[in-house]
Amino acid sequence: MQEIINSEQNQRIKFLKKLYRRKTRRQMGLLVLEGFRIIEEALKSQVVFDSIYMTPEFYENEEGKWVVAEFERRFAASNLILVRENILNSIADTRTPQGIIGVVQERKYELADVFAAKELLLLLDRIQDPGNMGTIIRTAVAAGAGGIIILKGSVDIYNLKVLRSTMGAIFKIPLIQEVELEDFLGLLKESEYKLVSTDLSAEQYYYQLDYREPLILAIGNEAAGLREELLLNSDYRIKIPLLGDIESLNAAIATGIILYRFVENRLQ
Structure with missing residues (x-):
C-alpha cells in the first residue's frame, strides 16, 4: 500500500x-x-x-x-x-x-454536435433547482433522448447536488450548458427540428402531439416558465391536464410525463 x-x-x-x-x-x-x-x-x-x-x-x-x-x-x-x-x-x-x-x-460537446443527434432533444431554460436538474437528466437518459441543451441562467450541471441526483446518468448523454438563447435559436432555424414548448396557456395537450418527427422539448424555469422568445419561436405549444386544484407540476415530473409519451410513440 x-x-x-x-x-x-x-x-x-x-x-x-x-x-x-x-x-x-x-x-x-x-x-x-x-x-x-x-x-x-x-x-x-x-x-x-x-x-x-x-x-x-x-x-x-x-x-x-x-x-x-x-x-x-x-x-x-x-x-x-x-x-x-x-x-x-x-x-x-x-x-x-x-x-x-x-x-x-469534463466531457466537451459543441451545440452543433448535439443537434446532429437526430433524436428527441431536451432544452432546459433557467432550471434552478439541483434536484430537478439531476432528475431531468436521469429521466432523459432513461427515455432515450439524444441530448440536452441547457440555456444560460440554469444551475451548474456539475454542481455536486446535481451530480448526485443524476446517479451517474450524466455520463450517458451528450449535453451542453451555458448556451446563449440567440445561438440556440440560430441553429434551430437551420435544422429540421420542431420546437415543442410547455405552456400552461396552450390549447393542445401533450398526448395529442405526434412525436415521430424530429423534436426539441423545451422545459422552463420552475416559477416563470419559458422565456417569451422561446414561446414565439415554438412550432407547438403543449400542456399537461391538471384536474385538481393546483397551478402547475414540478418541472422534473412534467418532463418525465412528456418524455414517456415520446417513448410510447416510439414503441408503437
Whole structure:
C-alpha cells in the first residue's frame, strides 16, 4: 500500500479543495465526484479520470478493490491517492462521501454536435433547482433522448447536488450548458427540428402531439416558465391536464410525463 496522506497541507489535498469552487472547476475542465455509485458509473462510462482519493478502509473493501483494478487498468497508479478519513470528510460536500472522491475531466460537446443527434432533444431554460436538474437528466437518459441543451441562467450541471441526483446518468448523454438563447435559436432555424414548448396557456395537450418527427422539448424555469422568445419561436405549444386544484407540476415530473409519451410513440 502506498503512503497515506495525513495533512491538509499536502499539495494534493490543497488541489482537491480548490476544485470545490465552481470557478476553478470550469477553468481546469474538471469536476468532483463523491461516493462509490457515481464513480462506478463514471468508470463504466469510460470517463477520463484525473485522480481518485480514497481512505485506507475503502481501499481494502470489495468496492475499493474493484475501483483500484478498474482505475489502474486505464490510468497511472500514482493518481490513486490514499487519505485519512478525517481529512477526506473535512473536504467533502456530503457528510458521508463513502471513503472515496474522484476527479474527472469534463466531457466537451459543441451545440452543433448535439443537434446532429437526430433524436428527441431536451432544452432546459433557467432550471434552478439541483434536484430537478439531476432528475431531468436521469429521466432523459432513461427515455432515450439524444441530448440536452441547457440555456444560460440554469444551475451548474456539475454542481455536486446535481451530480448526485443524476446517479451517474450524466455520463450517458451528450449535453451542453451555458448556451446563449440567440445561438440556440440560430441553429434551430437551420435544422429540421420542431420546437415543442410547455405552456400552461396552450390549447393542445401533450398526448395529442405526434412525436415521430424530429423534436426539441423545451422545459422552463420552475416559477416563470419559458422565456417569451422561446414561446414565439415554438412550432407547438403543449400542456399537461391538471384536474385538481393546483397551478402547475414540478418541472422534473412534467418532463418525465412528456418524455414517456415520446417513448410510447416510439414503441408503437
